[in-house]
Amino acid sequence: MKILVLFYSSYGHVKRMADAVVEGVKQVEGAEVILRRIPETLPETxxxxxxxxxxxxxxKDIPVVELSDLENADAIIFGTPTRFGNMTGQMKQFLDSTGGLWAKGALIGKVASVFTSTGTQHGGQESTILSTHIPLLHHGMIIVGLPYSFQGQSRIDEITGCSPYGASTIAGGEGERLPSTNELEGAKFLGNHVATITSKLTR
Structure with a gap:
């Protein structure tokens, strides 16, 4: 059972969440996790x-994703920062390149989930995840969110990300806030949850 964790990260917040997702996947017996990054499209300047x-x-030590990575995976967990309440252009450009996979139905029936990072509490935590679901549904993927059995998303004693749609973190307007313990636990829970469901489906 192969679980692909595929992310784009500008300042490291989504990468930290991806590491927690990987940790959660590894908790599930029989799960092989593969970490890949979305290629950068902006020039170094x-x-x-x-x-x-x-x-x-x-x-740089994390391999750039290839389309075959998606085709060979049983589940794919996508991580993207938000840009104006939507996925980054880098993630969108990559998803736009998957038309060949769509044409042959290569992703139909695979499990998919999404996690994100926003600058502010209401800067697209949910809309980014939900809008990322759209192309995944067009691919025929099975969407998995973050259930309320992760009780950390119901906390009101601190400002925190995570919702029924997926794991998330709040980076701060200048990127000064790192993912909290609760947010990382949400990401770990998501990885475990996706791998558990995938295990049941692949049986």
Whole structure:
């Protein structure tokens, strides 16, 4: 059973969440987790002005995804920051390149889930995940969210991400806030939950 964790991260917040998702997947017996990154489309000069170049360089040891990675996986967990309440252009461009997989129905019946990071509490936590579901549904994938059995999403004692739609974190307007313990636990729960459901389906 292969679980692909596929992410794009500008400043490292989504990468930290991806690591927690990977940890959750590994808790499920028989699950092989594969971590891949979405290719960067911005030139280094722009990334440098954004203050994201050094973080992008730190991801170089993680292989860039290939379409065959999606086809060979039993489940795919997508991680993307938000851009104006939607997925990043990098993630959208990659998904737009999967038309060949769609044409042959290669992803039909595979499990899919999404996690995200936003700058503010109401900056697209839910809309980013829900809008990312749309192309996955067109691919015929089975969408899995974050159930309320992860009780951390019901907390009101702190500002926190995570919703029934998926795991999420709040980065702060300047990216100064790292994922909290609760948000990382939500991401870990999501990885475990997706792998558990995939295990039942692949049987």
């Amino acid at each position: 722009v990334l440098e002005k954004m203050g994201a170049l050094e973080m992008q360089k730190s991801f």
